Amino acid sequence: xxxxxxxxxxxxxxxxxxxxxxxxxxxxxxxxxxxxxxxxxxxxxxxxxxxxxxxxxxxxxxxxxxxxxxxxxxxxxxxxxxxxxxxxxxxxxxxxxxxxxxxxxxxxxxxxxxxxxxxxxxxxxxxxxxxxxxxxxxxxxxxxxxxxxxxxxxxxxxxxxxxxxxxxxxxxxxxxxxxxxxxxxxxxxxxxxxxxxxxxxxxxxxxxxxxxxxxxxxxxxxxxxxxxxxxxxxxxxxxxxxxxxxxxxxxxxxxxxxxxxxxxxxxxxxxxxxxxxxxxxxxxxxxxxxxxxxxxxxxxxxxxxxxxxxxxxxxxxxxxxxxxxxxxxxxxxxxxxxxxxxxxxxxxxxxxxxxxxxxxxxxxxxxxxxxxxxxxxxxxxxxxxxxxxxxxxxxxxxxxxxxxxxxxxxxxxxxxxxxxxxxxxxxxxxxxxxxxxxxxxxxxxxxxxxxxxxxxxxxxxxxxxxxxxxxxxxxxxxxxxxxxxxxxxxxxxxxxxxxxxxxxxxxxxxxxxxxxxxxxxxxxxxxxxxxxxxxxxxxxxxxxxxxxxxxxxxxxxxxxxxxxxxxxxxxxxxxxxxxxxxxxxxxxxxxxxxxxxxxxxxxxxxxxxxxxxxxxxxxxxxxxxxxxxxxxxxxxxxxxxxxxxxxxxxxxxxxxxxxxxxxxxxxxxxxxxxxxxxxxxxxxxxxxxxxxxxxxxxxxxxxxxxxxxxxxxxxxxxxxxxxxxxxxxxxxxxxxxxxxxxxxxxxxxxxxxxxxxxxxxxxxxxxxxxxxxxxxxxxxxxxxxxxxxxxxxxxxxx
Amino acid sequence: xxxxxxxxxxxxxxxxxxxxxxxxxxxxxxxxxxxxxxxxxxxxxxxxxxxxxxxxxxxxxxxxxxxxxx
Numbered sequence: 001x002x003x004x005x006x007x008x009x010x011x012x013x014x015x016x017x018x019x020x021x022x023x024x025x026x027x028x029x030x031x032x033x034x035x036x037x038x039x040x041x042x043x044x045x046x047x048x049x050x051x052x053x054x055x056x057x058x059x060x061x062x063x064x065x066x067x068x069x070x071x072x073x074x075x076x077x078x079x080x081x082x083x084x085x086x087x088x089x090x091x092x093x094x095x096x097x098x099x100x101x102x103x104x105x106x107x108x109x110x111x112x113x114x115x116x117x118x119x120x121x122x123x124x125x126x127x128x129x130x131x132x133x134x135x136x137x138x139x140x141x142x143x144x145x146x147x148x149x150x151x152x153x154x155x156x157x158x159x160x161x162x163x164x165x166x167x168x169x170x171x172x173x174x175x176x177x178x179x180x181x182x183x184x185x186x187x188x189x190x191x192x193x194x195x196x197x198x199x200x201x202x203x204x205x206x207x208x209x210x211x212x213x214x215x216x217x218x219x220x221x222x223x224x225x226x227x228x229x230x231x232x233x234x235x236x237x238x239x240x241x242x243x244x245x246x247x248x249x250x251x252x253x254x255x256x257x258x259x260x261x262x263x264x265x266x267x268x269x270x271x272x273x274x275x276x277x278x279x280x281x282x283x284x285x286x287x288x289x290x291x292x293x294x295x296x297x298x299x300x301x302x303x304x305x306x307x308x309x310x311x312x313x314x315x316x317x318x319x320x321x322x323x324x325x326x327x328x329x330x331x332x333x334x335x336x337x338x339x340x341x342x343x344x345x346x347x348x349x350x351x352x353x354x355x356x357x358x359x360x361x362x363x364x365x366x367x368x369x370x371x372x373x374x375x376x377x378x379x380x381x382x383x384x385x386x387x388x389x390x391x392x393x394x395x396x397x398x399x400x401x402x403x404x405x406x407x408x409x410x411x412x413x414x415x416x417x418x419x420x421x422x423x424x425x426x427x428x429x430x431x432x433x434x435x436x437x438x439x440x441x442x443x444x445x446x447x448x449x450x451x452x453x454x455x456x457x458x459x460x461x462x463x464x465x466x467x468x469x470x471x472x473x474x475x476x477x478x479x480x481x482x483x484x485x486x487x488x489x490x491x492x493x494x495x496x497x498x499x500x501x502x503x504x505x506x507x508x509x510x511x512x513x514x515x516x517x518x519x520x521x522x523x524x525x526x527x528x529x530x531x532x533x534x535x536x537x538x539x540x541x542x543x544x545x546x547x548x549x550x551x552x553x554x555x556x557x558x559x560x561x562x563x564x565x566x567x568x569x570x571x572x573x574x575x576x577x578x579x580x581x582x583x584x585x586x587x588x589x590x591x592x593x594x595x596x597x598x599x600x601x602x603x604x605x606x607x608x609x610x611x612x613x614x615x616x617x618x619x620x621x622x623x624x625x626x627x628x629x630x631x632x633x634x635x636x637x638x639x640x641x642x643x644x645x646x647x648x649x650x651x652x653x654x655x656x657x658x659x660x661x662x663x664x665x666x667x668x669x670x671x672x673x674x675x676x677x678x679x680x681x682x683x684x685x686x687x688x689x690x691x692x693x694x695x696x697x698x699x700x701x702x703x704x705x706x707x708x709x710x711x712x713x714x715x716x717x718x719x720x721x722x723x724x725x726x727x728x729x730x731x732x733x734x735x736x737x738x739x740x741x742x743x744x745x746x747x748x749x750x751x752x753x754x755x756x757x758x759x760x761x762x763x764x765x766x767x768x769x770x771x772x773x774x775x776x777x778x779x780x781x782x783x784x785x786x787x788x789x790x791x792x793x794x795x796x797x798x
Numbered sequence: 799x800x801x802x803x804x805x806x807x808x809x810x811x812x813x814x815x816x817x818x819x820x821x822x823x824x825x826x827x828x829x830x831x832x833x834x835x836x837x838x839x840x841x842x843x844x845x846x847x848x849x850x851x852x853x854x855x856x857x858x859x860x861x862x863x864x865x866x867x868x
Binding site for chain 2: 379380381382384424425426427743747748749750751752753754758759760761768770784786787788789790791792793794795
């Protein structure tokens with residue numbers, strides 16, 4: 001499609017608009033199947049009702065009621081009650097509140113006085129209960145015998161559904177047992193007022209009308225359904241049904257078609273009587289509609305809940321006393337009491353994870369969003385960034401009572417996106433190119449220990465430690481060759497984690513194949529890894545694997561290792577080591593041997609937090625990665641000790657004093673080491689390349705070939721500001737050198753006649769880099785850099 | 799040629815190859831198999847197209863992101 005238009009900005013806007021328009025079409029065969037989604041969703045308990053609601057036979061949302069009272073919104077409070085209660089003014093005064101028995105507040109104090117608070121809500125005369133909504137009338141007829149709470153509830157529920165309801169009461173007033181409550185607890189005028197709703201619902205009320213067996217036969221002929229609103233096995237039911245008094249406990253149906261009856265024995269619990277009437281009303285409605293009476297009724301009545309609520313750390317609070325026992329709670333007391341409500345939620349993972357918090361919801365919702373995003377064939381995939389922002393660190397699974405791991409779903413979905421060609425190229429391109437660098441001749445090295453033809457071990461320092469602290473890689477290698485016999489080979493390259501995290505499984509596998517070939521050519525030695533991520537990538541792939549820390553915990557520490565007495569450090573466990581107790585212990589063992597006092601962070605060991613590098617978060621969502629770092633470094637004011645180069649670099653770059661364990665073991669200037677920021681992307685690559693060259697020269701006495709490219713001779717002058725921009729925009733020194741070399745060689749550049757600046761671009765990869773610069777004697781002063789991925793087709797007129 | 803409504807400020811840059819002024823002209827842009835034609839500053843002699851920082855990091859970036867999510 002070609003768009004043409006005069007106004008450039010307008011065209012750019014139009015280009016975007018045309019993408020946003022159109023419906024979202026869903027794909028039929030998707031990666032995550034519906035039942036797998038359901039299985040994952042079921043693990044998240046956040047949408048399960050709180051204990052009070054589940055424990056209420058008619059499921060009044062007491063948690064919402066407490067919020068309403070806290071918000072001092074009595075109108076909303078009454079609406080909350082009315083949503084489930086047929087006669088809030090009555091139930092609110094007499095309910096026997098089974099909800100309070102299951103209230104989670106009793107784990108930390110006493111249960112919320114839900115009943116007293118309901119009373120407070122319905123006692124307020126200033127707020128009127130909202131009118132009942134009517135539906136179009138139906139022709140079918142129901143007769144209800146008895147106007148106790150069962151009969152009243154059934155009559156109310158069925159009339160609201162539009163059925164023609166007649167209500168027979170043998171006494172001269174409606175209400176039955178309601179009149180046995182004290183006038184103070186349930187004033188007669190409240191009964192009358194509340195039951196007047198039945199008139200408004202056009203219920204035909206016949207008082208002073210006792211029904212006997214003969215009448216029942218007549219009613220049965222005259223009405224579609226008869227409901228006997230009495231307790232099961234009560235004298236009334238026995239009289240009316242005789243031998244046929246067996247009532248189905250699930251449906252309230254009697255053996256006689258079209259006659260329903262109370263299924264609960266006794267009248268001790270008002271709320272159970274209401275629930276019994278409601279159950280019958282549901283059955284009667286289904287009966288009249290000709291649908292199954294028994295299908296999916298598991299959720300009815302009081303039940304337990306799967307909602308997990310963590311009450312650890314919550315201050316216990318006793319119930320707020322009622323100063324005027326007769327009048328009930330005052331507004332102030334009610335507010336105070338409702339404020340004790342824990343507002344039961346799970347959100348364990350959301351509380352622990354900045355990523356989950358960042359998107360404002362919880363895993364059950366995220367799972368559905370991810371599933372939908374992956375199912376779109378045509379239309380915008382708004383969930384891409386969310387899927388690519390997870391650190392895949394596994395903390396959510398660790399804190400989730402059901403072990404739900406959203407990272408697993410994010411990772412599987414990334415793989416699916418890559419397979420469909422729908423992975424946004426910008427998300428991981430830079431990280432994957434960095435990985436390609438680490439697997440290029442510039443860094444890859446595989447050698448037996450000098451003077452050895454075979455190796456018992458191979459040291460695998462990994463690409464990020466080599467990038468961050470190449471000199472420490474040298475020191476560790478020297479230490480290992482001194483301490484271990486049998487030969488320690490060295491292997492420099494990337495473990496493949498970036499490809500795995502990016503969902504690039506083909507790349508990951510081909511990298512692993514190369515790695516395995518090299519390892520085999522070294523004679524399959526035991527691998528010593530310094531980086532916990534390399535460890536996590538190798539643990540199921542190689543038979544013999546040991547972490548440097550585990551090994552050092554059993555060896556003499558290096559002579560340079562610093563010794564302290566009682567200095568505190570807080571351990572930043574690597575997220576990829578959370579399931580490696582051997583590593584967690586070894587690190588603590590080493591620090592303790594050095595004389596450190598170990599502080600455990602609130603989230604440590606198997607519950608440690610990622611530094612924002614895991615899962616390539618910092619590439620796909622730099623803003624979020626920044627929040628993750630800030631959150632983690634604010635957990636303690638103590639200096640941190642990390643054993644992952646990325647954790648150290650990310651924290652120190654944000655000003656948090658953080659040592660790498662190797663800083664402490666190989667005696668460097670600790671003050672400098674703790675605050676040394678990350679070397680930056682360009683120098684990280686340069687450090688790797690230099691490490692290889694240096695080791696080849698010093699240990700293996702080989703002269704490595706110079707790296708190719710005329711552009712490498714271009715000398716750049718970069719001030720701090722420009723270097724910051726380069727980091728933020730992920731532009732390397734090498735990229736800038738290529739732009740300038742090309743521009744100066746071909747003359748293809750722009751010139752600003754006013755200040756003599758040059759502006760040029762070059763596209764070495766799928767990114768076009770632009771550099772504004774000025775030539776000086778010593779080199780080129782770089783003034784600005786930026787890039788875009790879109791390709792501009794330039795006609796060459798050369 | 800009486801384009802008084804649309805006044806573009808005189809561009810800062812000149813073509814470094816021929817020294818010529820840059821003029822607005824039709825430019826083909828392409829990303830992930832989607833092609834557009836837009837009006838941008840270019841050297842009509844040498845074909846060099848100027849994409850300034852504001853466009854690269856603004857509108858162009860937005861379109862790239864949208865195409866990636868399409």
